[in-house]
Amino acid sequence: METSITSIITELVGLVSFTRTPSIFSSSFFTILALIVGVLGYFYGPYWGVRRVPGPPAIPFVGHLPLLAKHGPDLFAILAKKYGPIYRFHMGRQPLVIVADAELCREVGIKKFKEIPNRSIPSPILASPLHQKGLFWIRDSRWSTMRNTILSVYQPSHLAKLVPMMQSFIETTSNNISLDDQDVNFNELSLMMATDVIGKAAFGFDFGLSNSKNHQHNDKKIDSFIKQHIYSTTMLKMDLSGSFSIILGLLLPILQEPFRQILKRIPFSMDWKIERTNKNLSSQIDEFVVKKMKEKERGSKDFLSLILNARESETVSKELFTPDYISGITYEHLLAGSTTTSFTLSSVVYLVSGHADVENKLLEEIDAFGPRDKVPTADDLQTKFPYLDQASKILSNKTFVVPLGS
Numbered sequence: 001m002e003t004s005i006t007s008i009i010t011e012l013v014g015l016v017s018f019t020r021t022p023s024i025f026s027s028s029f030f031t032i033l034a035l036i037v038g039v040l041g042y043f044y045g046p047y048w049g050v051r052r053v054p055g056p057p058a059i060p061f062v063g064h065l066p067l068l069a070k071h072g073p074d075l076f077a078i079l080a081k082k083y084g085p086i087y088r089f090h091m092g093r094q095p096l097v098i099v100a101d102a103e104l105c106r107e108v109g110i111k112k113f114k115e116i117p118n119r120s121i122p123s124p125i126l127a128s129p130l131h132q133k134g135l136f137w138i139r140d141s142r143w144s145t146m147r148n149t150i151l152s153v154y155q156p157s158h159l160a161k162l163v164p165m166m167q168s169f170i171e172t173t174s175n176n177i178s179l180d181d182q183d184v185n186f187n188e189l190s191l192m193m194a195t196d197v198i199g200k201a202a203f204g205f206d207f208g209l210s211n212s213k214n215h216q217h218n219d220k221k222i223d224s225f226i227k228q229h230i231y232s233t234t235m236l237k238m239d240l241s242g243s244f245s246i247i248l249g250l251l252l253p254i255l256q257e258p259f260r261q262i263l264k265r266i267p268f269s270m271d272w273k274i275e276r277t278n279k280n281l282s283s284q285i286d287e288f289v290v291k292k293m294k295e296k297e298r299g300s301k302d303f304l305s306l307i308l309n310a311r312e313s314e315t316v317s318k319e320l321f322t323p324d325y326i327s328g329i330t331y332e333h334l335l336a337g338s339t340t341t342s343f344t345l346s347s348v349v350y351l352v353s354g355h356a357d358v359e360n361k362l363l364e365e366i367d368a369f370g371p372r373d374k375v376p377t378a379d380d381l382q383t384k385f386p387y388l389d390q391a392s393k394i395l396s397n398k399t400f401v402v403p404l405g406s
């Protein structure tokens, strides 16, 4: 009896283990299969939609970033030559379709605008709420409403009024250039000048950077604002030299935010520094905005005042133009206006310096306008400098508008 019970139990255990083995096996198999399909879907999903667009083979995870590290910005011209005016470029997992032809750009950006409405948000921007609240990254109806509202700031009549202010910063900058035989870092010089111009146009505030040689302002707050602005801007890197969470955002976007949340709490990590800088910048810009809001006689000369006036007279919606978005687009102007302008000016000087004939013709045209202190009107700028106009158009076709990687 005892043996038969034992044998029954043994048989049952055998049966159970026999029937359980394949079920464990099959469930593990399906779990691994699902994982593989999930990982492949995650990494190759974005590629699938644009797989027919020509482009070089992409390396798993990093895409074409190693090519960018190898060739720098020249890569885009090399790829256009090899793959034609429309090609694929993989920023890590994210494929971008690059349009490298002026007429096709017009087609995509203007004629087909409604079908391609929003910009995708790159990983450096995802790490910074301050940057996300500017026109570059806001989306859909918020973008169109806010953009339509600020368009008035770009009316030729308003821009024409800014010319004397620009001229005064240009004069201050040129008066500060050392006349002895020292090298001049033109990029730095033009960045200071452009930041002053945009600071005045965007905030109505004189940062006093163009005048730094004769007049060392003792305002530590301004110095720290500018330093943080430059740090924050140079940290917007797309070339695998940014913070760990930004690099993760390029390779494995799903992990960017969780890692950023952890790393921003670890003192002295790059994510911690970026978070701290952006928080400081945000609070300083918020201070500018609040100060302007309280000013009774703020006038309407700068961008910030124009938005605040429109908000108060209810010409624009207060729900849309909340203080954080006002700070966002005001700061964006400083950022979008200064680096682009200084980089364009530096590139022009660099390229012209290699062509003595062009340089001489430009100088002739500028000298013929009149004595040094004659301030041109907006109309003069349009009509009296045809050669300068032509040269700058040709040059801007030859160079990148902003340094890539920042």
Ligand code: HEM
Binding pocket: 109, 135, 136, 137, 147, 198, 332, 333, 334, 336, 337, 338, 340, 341, 344, 401
């Ligand atoms: C030489 C100087 C400049 C160059 C080369 C330049 C270039 C560009 C480019 C290529 C875009 C993207 C256009 C697009 O994707 O459709 C852009 C957008 C923008 N730029 Fe500039 N820019 C310059 C100066 C400025 C200045 C001086 C400001 C402001 C003070 C400014 C503010 C903006 C803003 C706000 C946007 C976003 C517009 C939107 O999304 O609606 N830029 N710029």
